[in-house]
Amino acid sequence: MNVQIIQTLIVKELLQLIRNPILGPMILFSLVGYLAVFFFMPATLEEKFTLGLYAPDAPAFVFNEFKDKEIKIQTFDSKETLRKAVAKGDYRAGVVLLPENMQKLETGQKTKIDVYFPADTPRELDHAFAVLLTMMFAELGDRISGKSFNIDLTEEILGPDMTGKQIAHRDRLLPLFAVLILLMETLALAGLIAEEYGQQTLQALMVTPMNLRHLLIGKGITGAGLAFLQAAVMMAVTGGLSGHPLLILTALLLGALMVTGIGFLLGSTARDLMGVMGWGVFVVILLSVPAMSVMFPGTISGWIKLIPSFFLVDTVHQVANFDAGWGDVWQNMLMLLLSGGLALWLGAVILGRKLR
């Protein structure tokens, strides 16, 4: 392995990238732009209630009462499914209204109503919702029997108590930005590969002492290095490295290797920059989907775990936003290592075949 050749190729790649009229600005914008979006977003939280409800046999007026208060409700078939959904953070609260609750309410007897909150709900919101619920049942009682229902709310926080650790929208966006930054580098790397092939500069390289392995290593180091560096800078500037810097940096490095492999694959499918962009949009959207589960909990199903970027997104989210450690995210890291290694190997093999 000739180190001088690889060094020369890395310098060439960087020079090409910086001077490329499309890819150069794209790389710069991806870092500056995402940082700007992050800092323009409010650092505080402002949310509306979404409520999960398990209420078999509950009369329609109960549902209407929630709707009148502009609370979005979703009914569940069982108490367990409701608990799971709330624990996942899909709903701001979950309420259980069993048939015996309704019977007691109608006969004026005191009854206990279970209310669930997800772990990251601010305590103020828990209290506000409890008050709101009490008022609602008072109104309901007035309407039905002329006197307030006598209820006793049992509040339960599902999962580890994250009181005081609630996160703002911009922090929820952080994993998405990390993935997008890495993906911009993927597009840039794939673009350079496609240009090298389309403009036949590769032919000129291949009649020198350089071989295909040098080329793949040179491009791989440049692509992964730049992707990692940009993502690390972004995390550092946004404070994402304050808790477990080594863990986050390791996750980003594995993510950078994964996207480099994807860059190789993209580069091997396209013949020019436009082709890369065409396929690239599809890849960017696909790999960004897992980040939506962090931004909009409950809107995405479990199948997103099939998308390898999920393990990066989830790790960054857990570590940067909830102070998770190695023990909490080791499974994600393992999957990230495996998917990154697989993507890199597959990309190198397919690109190598095309270039050969």
Next chain:
Amino acid sequence: MAENTIIAEDLTYHYGERMAVDHISFRVAQGEVLGFLGPNGAGKTTTVKMLTGQLRPKAGQAELFGLDITKDTKKIQAQIGVCFETTNLYEQMSAEENLKLFGRLFGVKPLDARALLEKVGLTGREKERVQGYSKGMKQRLMVARALVNRPRVLFLDEPTEGLDPVSSETIRGIIKEARQHGTTVFLTTHDMLEADKLSDRVAFIHQGKIVALDTPRALKQQFGKRALKAEVASVGGDLQIREIVLDRPETAPEIEALFRQEKVITIHSEEASLEDIFIHITGQTLT
């Protein structure tokens, strides 16, 4: 007798069903300029690609400096220079950066990029990005790039095609200089005049086969028609052309009659061009 730098034996390549190079054999001596001539699609570039290790021959073998091109590809590539038919420079880099990049890949220390650029007439433009260069300048830079490792064999694939006279002349000068320094030059072209001027020997390739291989002079003698051409003034004052074919018993009396009976304005000998010979052999033109 100079040592053979290139030896090709039964070299063959086909793209699927289409035969591109059909069992060709030839040798090129050290310091020789071999003109490899043929129309587009005849197999010239495919031959260069096999000899430079870009394509693996489907059959036959080739050696450069006694090394097998399929086994010692990288050793051979370290000692050759290739100027491609298509412009393939790094357009966002300057001429100097392009040369230095390849110099480092070849491990040339130190590379005098300025001297190379001066040789191809690009002094003063070395810091400009290549994307702003004319076609002729780019082609000259490609030739300079092919020289960075002081190659023992220089492969030039249509180096002057579509170029202005100045750029073409610069490149011809470089080929002559390389030859003087003992570099073997493998020149593919369909410009017969250029091949005639520069080549020690020429090979005609047609439909993947070498149909003739010799010095231009020998080919002309073998296949060409030697003649005298005279411009004579007619009675009305118009110029007319008279042609007398040489090497026949009646040649001398015809020349004598020409001077006796007509007013000769100009007279010159005419020999067949390589293009005429190519047409004579293949029945086809070069274009």
